Every structure is written in C-alpha cells, then in structure tokens.
Amino acid sequence: MEDRDLIFETVSLAGEILLASGAEISRVSDTMERIARAYGNPGLDTFILSNGVLLSTGGGSRSYRARVRHIPLGGGRLDRIDAVNQLSREIELGLHTPAEAHERLEAIRTMPSKPRWQQVLASGIGSGSFGYLFGGTGQDAAAAFLCGLVLYLYFLYLVRGHLSKIAMNISGGALVTLCALILTHLGLGSNLEMVTAGAVVPLLPGVAFTNGIRDIADEDYISGSVRLLDAVLVVACLALGVGAVMAAYTAWGV
Template sequence: MMNSKQLIEIALLAGEIMLTNGAETHRVEDTMVRICSKGKLKLAESFVIPTVIVATVADENNNLVTVSKRIKNRTIDLNKISLVNQFSRDFQTHEYTYEQAIEILNNIKNKKGYSSYLLPFTAALVCCFSTILFGGNLKDAISAFLVGFVTQSILNFMNSRNFSYFISYIIGGATTALVAIITVNLNIGVHLDKIIIGSVMIMTPGVAITNAIRDTIAGDLLSGVARGIEAFLIAVFIATGAGIALSLFR
C-alpha cells in the first residue's frame, strides 16, 4: 500500500501531463482525485487552473500533505490525455507499485508526438482544404498549402526552442500573411484574403474555446474565464502578426 506522499506525487505527475497537453481542468481534477482514492485517505482534494495545480491529501492519522505545480508551457496532445485517463482507471483496478506507476507516467510524458515532417504536411493539407471551403480556387489552395507548410515548420521550430506562447502566434500570423503575399505576387495564388483566412485555421484556438465552455459548464468559472481570455488573446496576436505583415507590404 502506497503512502499519502507517494499517491500525491503520482496524482500530481498525472495532472501535469494532462494539463500541459490540453485537458479541461475538471477532467484533471477528477483524474487526480481518482488516483488518490486508491489509498486509505481521509481527504483527497485538487484545485486546478490553467497555470497551477494544487493537491491536498490527509492520511488516517490526519497528516496533511499539500503540493503545487506551476505549469509554464502548454500544447495539444489528445493521445497523452487519453493514455493518462486509461492509466488512472487501471491504477484503481491493478496493484501498481510506486516505481511502476511513476515509470508508466514518465513514459507517457516523454512519448514523442508526430514527426517534424508529418505535422507541417498535415497542417498544409488543412490550410489547402480550408481555403477551398472559404471559396478559394485551385491556385489559392496550392498557395495555402505552401503557406501552411512554412508556417507550421516555423511554429515547430519556435516550440522546440521554448519561445513565448503568444510571441509564437504573432510570428505565425506574420509568416502566414508574408508567405501568402509572396505566393500571390509570384502568381501562384489569386485571392490573398481567402489564402490567409484558410491558412490561419491551423492556429485558431479551437481547443481553448471548447475547454473554456466545458469548464464553465462544469462550474469551474475561474478556469473557464481564464481559458476564454487565452483564446481571445491568441486570436488577437494572430491578427496582429498578420496585420503587421500586410501593413508593411502595402
């Protein structure tokens, strides 16, 4: 049987993996409490907002343990969220040792995502078909494909160098507009507006907006408002970057 400190350490690591990869705050809290409920604890509580995780447990002797974790970087990886969800359920039905649980979670945390070549290619396809969806023609779609590939490659580079979350979106927006202007001037694309609109779809904060709504519905008003503001600021910075590039070239 694990002690309270070991349980809270496992729960904190699981919560960190989920929150840094785009999970809703109420899902993170539920997973952490589920893990802590494995032991004979009198109390197991967690408080999560997009940038901080706080967990408290009390054992049979009323010894309280409280830990917190600052979350500085966040991304989107739904596969890791699914894996931690499955682990939390297996943790309740299987007799894992502390070392086994930590090893499983570290393997999930360090699991590599899609290759640096596949992600720009798929992002380019999204831009291509989004441009067609917004009324662009075939030449616009080809242009958007190039824009998406270049933009996602630059975003990958900045993420690997731990650039500021919002600076990445400013540069991403500027890159989108700049490459779109170049393709139109080279007569690869025709409608600049449709190319840019289709290409920025890879940066739009869809997950942040969804999580803001789900957190608000679940009663986590602080997290819901925070994620809503985050989504709004991402949109503002994308537009700022694109606006700067358009202003310079016009």
Template sequence: MENEMEQPGDLTAEEQREVLEAAMQAGHILLENGAEIFRVEETMDRICRHYGIRSGNSFVLSNGIFTTSGNEREEIFAKVQHIPVSGTHLDRVAAVNQLSREIEKGRLSPGDVRQRLDQIRIMPGKSKIMQILASGIGSACFCYLFGGNLKDSFSAFGSGILLYVYVIFVSSPHLSKIVGNIGGGALVTFICTVLYLLHFGEHLNFMIIGSIMPLIPGVAFTNAIRDIADGDYISGSVRMLDALLVFFCIAMGVGLVFSLFHRLTGGVLL
C-alpha cells in the same frame, strides 16, 4: 487484493505519500497537455480513492495544482505545483486516461503507476516533418473548405508548410508567444499575398484564412468554454484570455502586412 488496498489503514505513511505523488503527477501531465480542469480533478480523485485515501483534496487551476490530505488515520500531505500554460498533446492525455481505467480494474500497484506515468511524461510527440506536412495539408483543406479553388489550396499548402517551419525552428525556441504569433500571422499574409500577385492563387482571403488555421488554438478555446460551463470560472477565463491573445496577435500580424502592401502599391493591387 483490490478490496484490501482500498482500506486506508492498510497503507503505510510512505505508501500513502506514493499514491498522492502519483495522483499529483497524473494531474500534472493532464493539465500540462491540454486536458480540461474537471478531467484533471476527477482523475486525481479516482486514483486516491481507489488506493483507499479518503481525505485527499485537489484544487486545480489552469496553471497550477494544489493537493492536500490528512486526518486522524492518514498522513498529513500538502503540495503545490506550478504548471505553465503550454501546448496540447492529446496522446499523453489519452494515455493517462487509459492508465486511470487500468488502476480502477485493480491491475497496478502505486509503484507501477509511478513508473507508467514516468513513461507517459517522456512519450515522444509528432516528428517535425509530420507537423510541417500536417500544417500544409490542413491549410490546403481549410482553404478549400472555406471556398477556395484548387489553385488557392495549393498556395495555402505551400504557405502552411513555410509557416510551421517558422514555428518549429524560429518562433517556439527563440520568440515569446506574442511576438511569435504576430510573426506567424505576418509571414502567412506576406507569402499568400506574394503568391496571389504572382497569380498562383485567385482568392487571397481564402488563402490567408486557410493558411492561418494551424496557428489557431482551437483546443484551448474549446476547453476554456467547457471549463466555464462546468463552473471553473478562473481557469476558464485564463484559458480564454490566452486564446484571445493569440487571436489578437495573429490579426495584428495580418493587419501589419496588409498595411505595408497597401502603402507600397498605393492601394491598387490590394
């Protein structure tokens, strides 16, 4: 059955289009949720080749996919999808990777693939409470890892929780990325400074560094380096610029609050 499906002549024009749409959808989900460029291109190519489409070509950027196919034996197909730079959901990336393995084993028809991709697209993310708790725990652990003591870590835990309450309920739904990250850096610095002045912590620098970590786009920065290393210079540069912009905005928020406290206290307390 699998060998029969691999022959291009055995697919009707509608079936070829369904395979190409499925490959496009798989690439969209991967790119939208933080996958590397080479992974997106490889997955789309594997889906097309498994079902016998040899003329398929995909060009993937950090925020768009261009797919074409067609020759004397296969239907002409061309499609472009714009995919805005967004967050990272590695559970969906892992689900598409698993689906790709099942496709190569010959277990699924093109219709089954489209159905599974629709299910992956609507997979629920982590609950808001879990994200807030993870932010607090992560902040405390990073604070301790960077050299803070237990008092600093407890302060960072509270600051991390308040930070993600702001991210989920204020920044993400109502603010732009630039303003949201400036506000997040400022909020963390203000909370940690107040806790430090109230003697709930002993090392202000470790408290702030640990509490800021949930804002850092580590996956995006790492993927940017991998894309550049793989020769995808345009996509890698875009992702790198996006990550550096976040770093700059966080630093701006921290600097603004430090400047404010410095003026208010005359440089005595900070």
C-alpha cells in the same frame, strides 16, 4: 518510499500531465480523485487552476501533506491525455500497483511529440484543406498548403524557444500573409483572402477556446476565463500580424 507517499506522488503526477497537456479542469480533478480512491486514499483534496495544481491529504492521526505545482499554459497533447485516461481506468480495475502506475506515468510524461516532418506536413494539409473549405479554388488550396509548410518550418526551426508567445503569433500571422501575397502574385492562387485564412488556421487555439468554455460551464470560472483570455490574445496577435502586412501592402499599392 512508503505506499502512501507513492500514491500521493502518483496522483499528483497524473494531474500535472493532464493539465500540462491541455485537459479541462473537471477531467484533471476527476482523474486524480479516481486514482486516489482506487488506491484507498479517498481523503485526498485537489484544487486545480488553469496553470497550477494544489494537492493535499492527511488529517486525524495522519500528518498532512501538500504539494503545489505551477503548470505553464501550453499546447494540447491529446495523446498524453488519452494515455493517462486509459491508465486511470486500468488502475480502477486493479491492474497496476502504485509503483507500476507511477512508472507508467513517467513514461507518458516523456512521450515524444510527433516527428517534426509530420508536424510540418500536418500544418500544410490543414491549411490547404481549410483554404478549400472556406471557398477557395484548388490553386488557392495549394497556395495555402505551401504557406502552412513555411509557417511550421519557421516555428519549429527558427523561433521556438527564442521568441515570446505574443511575438511568435504576431510574426507567424505576418509570415503567412506575406507568403500568401507572394504566391498569389506568382499566379498560384487567385483569392488572397482564402489563402490567408486557410494558412492561419494551424495557429488558431481551438482546443484552448473549447476547454475555456467547458471550464466555465463546469463553474470553474477562473480557469475558464484565463484560458479564454489566452485564446483571445492569440487571435488578437494573429490579427495584428495579418493586418500589419495587409496595411503595408495596401499603402504601398503593390
């Protein structure tokens, strides 16, 4: 592969990894342009949306080359974003050839996520902590901790890859509410609202919501609106799941 083609592939791959990992649009575009300039290809043009990357280069005596990649909206992977950012800084310092940079990016793209047991434990700790911060007692925090564990066990081992995003969030909201009801009736936790509020926190799209606002602030209105809409949809699905269980609980007068 010629160096020019390899540079093009490297820049494209960096943008795809960042966008798939939940980076804001301005970061994706700036990183791609920095890498291109560092390798002597400042004429590269980028067009980034929340779910797609368009990259083109050429002109004059050089033939044009373009690439369009669809990147589905996904969860945040801050470890990959940090790794690509660090690599881009090293490229600007002249520490990597295009071939070396491309190899590093391939390794970053295949970086494994945290072990499942760590994700489950983090969900439990987050739920318990927020249950306490929201005003719950120690018992409420313990109940929220158990609900958070159950939630991620459900996500990681039962429904991932089998349900749509909407169905996952509705069922997840319903599950943590049902779990909170059971635990409070068993005496572990006395404040149902605090237990439920803490347990649902791992499902809230905080990174997507923040990046949506940042994209709009950077005048990337289309991408920001898409991300905000996605975040609002997730919250609405959670509310629907929680509300359905609460409504049934109230109607049955348990």
